[in-house]
Amino acid sequence: MFMQKPPTDKCLYYHTLIFNKKNGINNMWGYFPNIRSLIGYIRYSFLQEAFYKWINGKDKLITKIPTIGVEKIIEDGKKTKAITNEVALDMKKEYEFLDKLWDIPANKAELELRKFAREFNKRWMGDNKEFLYIKLFKTPEEVGDFVVSSTLVTNTQEELENRIGMKLEEWKNVCQTALSDSAKGEVFRDTLLKRLSEVI
Numbered sequence: 130m131f132m133q134k135p136p137t138d139k140c141l142y143y144h145t146l147i148f149n150k151k152n153g154i155n156n157m158w159g160y161f162p163n164i165r166s167l168i169g170y171i172r173y174s175f176l177q178e179a180f181y182k183w184i185n186g187k188d189k190l191i192t193k194i195p196t197i198g199v200e201k202i203i204e205d206g207k208k209t210k211a212i213t214n215e216v217a218l219d220m221k222k223e224y225e226f227l228d229k230l231w232d233i234p235a236n237k238a239e240l241e242l243r244k245f246a247r248e249f250n251k252r253w254m255g256d257n258k259e260f261l262y263i264k265l266f267k268t269p270e271e272v273g274d275f276v277v278s279s280t281l282v283t284n285t286q287e288e289l290e291n292r293i294g295m296k297l298e299e300w301k302n303v304c305q306t307a308l309s310d311s312a313k314g315e316v317f318r319d320t321l322l323k324r325l326s327e328v329i
Contacts, residue, residue, distance in 0.1 A: 135314025
């Protein structure tokens, strides 16, 4: 899939969270080679899992997401009255908005996707029982800074260093040189894939 190779200067980076009390937290960090593949991930993978868990995960543990489309997930949620018509309409709007991004130039699509993420986060902020979240980044450095600043709000520097498997100075260097040094790019990729699942 994507992320088999170190990042390049064309990559876009993301952080997504899906949380509900019954199912815990699904915390993903990663990158895609271009805006179209990132839109595809959000539209067909992230929204599918996020909305399925939002609709069906309030009362039961979800161990598998069925291979059905987002529209069917929303319709089934309406039929079973697990969501209101208003929530279903919001979900459908999110899904359909992303479809419109396929047909516009990449630089405009990126701006629109950033706006989408801000609005999405406001709409699905939820509460202490459930919420959905998307954050987008332009560079490994932005990712690295966010990891540090967001983690140090609730954890010590030592705890963060244990999670990422290196000292903060080394992490900053990895992020600064991930695009120019393929070995550092590998470390960056491996850290996103294997070490950041507990870093919110």
